[in-house]
Amino acid sequence: MTTTGFGIDVGGSGVKGALIDLSTGEMIGERIKILTPQPSTPEAIATTVTQIVEQAGWAGPVGITLPSVVTGGVARSAANIDKSWIGTDAVALFGKALGGRAVTVLNDADAAGIAEDTYGAGKDASGVVILLTFGTGIGSAILHNGVLLPNTEFGHLQVDGKEAEHRAASSVKEKKDLSYKHWAVEVSKVLTTIEDLTWPDLFIAGGGISRKHEKWIPLLTNRTPVVPAALLNTAGIAGAALAASKI
Template sequence: MAGTRGFGIDVGGSGIKGCVVDLDAGQLDGERIRIDTPDPSTPELVAGVVREIVAGFGWTGPVGVTLPAVIKRGTALTAANIDKSWIGTDATSTFTRKLGRPPGDVVVLNDADAAGLAEIRYGWPGDQAGVVVLLTFGTGIGSALFLDGKLVPNTEFGHLEVDGEDAETRAAASVKDELGLSYEEWAHRVSRYIRVLEDLIWPDLIIAGGGVSKKADKWLPLLDVRTRVVAAELRNDAGIVGAAVAAAEGAGN
């Protein structure tokens, strides 16, 4: 890995967060900057916010950027909780141009994949073996799949069909808030979702991330599933850290 510091940007449906990252420790190096995601969240407007955050740190090195989208060879093929105009957009070229960077200096990847990279890299070493799934519970449900520590990119397990509905419309953290569900009620929905996922890929470990992981003690013990589920260690910083790692290693999809 080149150097000990990197830079990551995590683009979400409600906010865009960025910070310098200590790549040795796997943590933010200073206070992150967060700016509300523009409405509409078009490529040009989002890229403008990314440029503002990078400029706020005076950062001149490689930049990693996450998107809530399937990313293939730098192009967004889906758009979850961001403007649909992202679909078919060369995201890498868009950010590279907006930041005024040379080719290869910007890496774009799926947001859950970035969070997973960070958790696998900096989490408990014993949590890397076998089939491991990171699930991020937020506005939607993001997923990252690893086999013995190696990422299988662009899984979309949040969109599995559960009882005739898209999983994230039933079990995302936003659904808990919108419907005023208790942790017990929401955990029942999450359990049902995880059981469908278990029957599909038989994971050895599930890592639960997203903002709701800060209160893991209130709902993880309520889950009724066969797989061991642990809270993400990097919490909401995982996307930023993983993006910085990907940029430092040139690990785009």
């Protein structure tokens, strides 16, 4: 099996790439980051991705995350990137930009979920593992014994008449200046709704607010265990690299 891979995580503010040790999920060397071009059109992002790969001197397959639903290699939605992504064949676009090499493209939360399940907080868990990233919205990934069910959108789940991410994203906490105690009540409502539908064995809480997990995870009242994500900023890159290694 290949022991080194390359992943790129496309975000609304930055495009980040790194070599990944596929046995551990750890970065090899420095992460390369270029500010997301504005407007963040498919062509502009493809140019940025090419710059990162060339700067790294990487010649193998490349895994790329998008803040989009991705089916059959095609972007079906666009969160924090230009709306012209919708309907774009991302695999064909990046493959052409990178000289015809093998490329895989997946949703950013799915990539983080794969990485956490393989290398991070879920590596010793069996059964159904759900990663939720709490940020501007709520991203989600669901895995069963290491197998991803792609493109879940639990952030858009209706919880007591309101979308989950409008209730419990970390941006809502900031906007409404909620205490951790009050925000945890909203997070618990979302988790309880998800667990009533899917009966997971473990929740992994990601996003920047997971760094302060000791302030809010103990306050949650849902029944399923919740643990903080372990990989933080490298999860998307590591998951993308791992997905590309299986092309």
